[in-house]
Amino acid sequence: MSNDPLLQPYQLKHLTLRNRIMTTSHEPAYPEDGMPKDRYRAYHQERAKAGIALTMTAGSAAVSKDSPPVFNNILAYKDEVVPWIRNLTDACHEHGAAVMIQLTHLGRRTRWDKGDWLPAVAPSHEREPAHRAFVKKLEDWDIERIITDYADAAERMQAGGMDGVELEVFGHLMDQFISPLTNTLEAPYGGSLENRMRFSMDVLRAIRKRVG
Numbered sequence: 001m002s003n004d005p006l007l008q009p010y011q012l013k014h015l016t017l018r019n020r021i022m023t024t025s026h027e028p029a030y031p032e033d034g035m036p037k038d039r040y041r042a043y044h045q046e047r048a049k050a051g052i053a054l055t056m057t058a059g060s061a062a063v064s065k066d067s068p069p070v071f072n073n074i075l076a077y078k079d080e081v082v083p084w085i086r087n088l089t090d091a092c093h094e095h096g097a098a099v100m101i102q103l104t105h106l107g108r109r110t111r112w113d114k115g116d117w118l119p120a121v122a123p124s125h126e127r128e129p130a131h132r133a134f135v136k137k138l139e140d141w142d143i144e145r146i147i148t149d150y151a152d153a154a155e156r157m158q159a160g161g162m163d164g165v166e167l168e169v170f171g172h173l174m175d176q177f178i179s180p181l182t183n184t185l186e187a188p189y190g191g192s193l194e195n196r197m198r199f200s201m202d203v204l205r206a207i208r209k210r211v212g
């Protein structure tokens with residue numbers, strides 16, 4: 001066995017990685033109808049064959065209908081994604097690689113004319129510089145629903161054989177809650193830093209409660 005530190009096994013909680021080489025989350029824009037079908041599976045399977053320990057999929061998979069992807073991302077809010085995810089994870093596991101997926105809600109970082117044409121939502125009416133959607137300011141029931149959507153998506157990924165999930169923050173809805181420049185809500189989700197962090201922490205707690 002090599003003494004190279006990069007090639008030593010790594011223990012990540014319950015998961016043993018065969019070395020310390022991984023690919024980070026990115027979106028090759030290969031989904032078909034929002035599903036990671038054969039081309040998407042093959043894209044990650046080849047990395048598993050090459051010997052990496054962990055392949056991170058998606059960049060990022062959408063957890064809610066009102067987070068329509070603008071980069072041909074995986075639709076993690078659909079039940080039909082589970083068997084396609086299972087095909088992908090089985091193929092990578094067969095070659096000894098672990099598989100995880102990045103989940104997100106885009107918040108204002110999307111367009112109004114994608115997906116189901118639902119209004120983009122965010123913790124303020126501030127428009128995102130790149131995509132320029134006119135944003136609906138989140139209400140209590142929107143926040144509660146999206147937290148549940150994260151947990152639902154994580155449960156689907158678990159059912160599909162994923163070894164874990166990663167949550168995208170930068171520029172997306174979680175980040176929009178955290179920054180006072182993009183969060184004009186009142187308590188309990190706006191105002192102090194603790195309040196602005198509450199959405200992210202509530203999502204983490206909901207996922208933990210659902211999938212452990």
